[in-house]
Amino acid sequence: MNPSYRQEGPDRLYVITSGRSGGADDALDAVTLVVAESEPTAGMQSEHARILRLCVSPLSVVEIAAHLRLPVTVVRILLTDLIDTGRVTARHPAPAPSPARPLASPDVLEKVLVALHNL
């Protein structure tokens, strides 16, 4: 079990991201679902390998962050590496509400209401 990055200090984050602080895929939302497309390989950065093992089933960006105990910002950078090399796929369905169109679609709302009533 990896300890939290807090116990290793912030330099650890710098190492994990190879010094990068930006460059994450802007389309990666906090709840974008990510699925692994390949198995971890020998020599792969351990955080990348852990993401591949976590995402055997779809998992959101924030869940990955929670399981890795890394800030969301760092996880988005790591995920972008994996997307760029085709090792994971990010599922981007219908657009979410945005500042320009802040209301969800009626279909989505019905789905939410049905599921909540059945809780």
Add this chain to the structure above:
Amino acid sequence: MHSTTSEPPSPATVVGTPTAPLPDSASQALKIAVVGGFGVGKTTMVRSVSEIRPLTTEETMTRAGAEIDDLRGVEGKNTTTVAFDFGRITLDSTSVLYLFGAPGQQRFWFLWDRLFTGALGAVVLVDTRRLEDCFYAIDRLEAQGTPFVVAHNDFGEADHALEDVRSALDLDPSVPLMRCDARERGSAKDVLIRLAEHVRTLVREGRR
């Protein structure tokens, strides 16, 4: 490191083992934010309805409104690390709803821009002892056009008339206001249903 946690941390989860896998066909994730002041019951509400034990993660910010420019600076004085909790509800074979507990005060609002953009809506959880904790959140939600409802978490003990709460918050008559007991699954569920119904009403009225 300066760190601010909105509520006491959840018990540690086993790293690397998601407890309840989502269906392989899951492709759409939605989100609702539960915002409120310290100790008002945000995590309690998330836990009441979540199918997983709430998870905790963090976001870091070097300066208010600025991008993180160097992760080596995360220990600097200008850094805010905010922990937030979340849970989830699988809606059907393709969709999952994430519920985020988020501190509502101004200094934490960067979380909204980073994480909660695109939320279906928000629940503002209030505590009559510290109503002022939610003033900022209500102003911001109104300004950004995010639909919201206000839920007074009274832990089962009605202590104020709802109309007094509405008046103290200077809440628009169109914003739903209700009592809830965040510990009760049924009560937390009702709040979420009210929010979804409110959004549906806004859609039908053709309002932004």
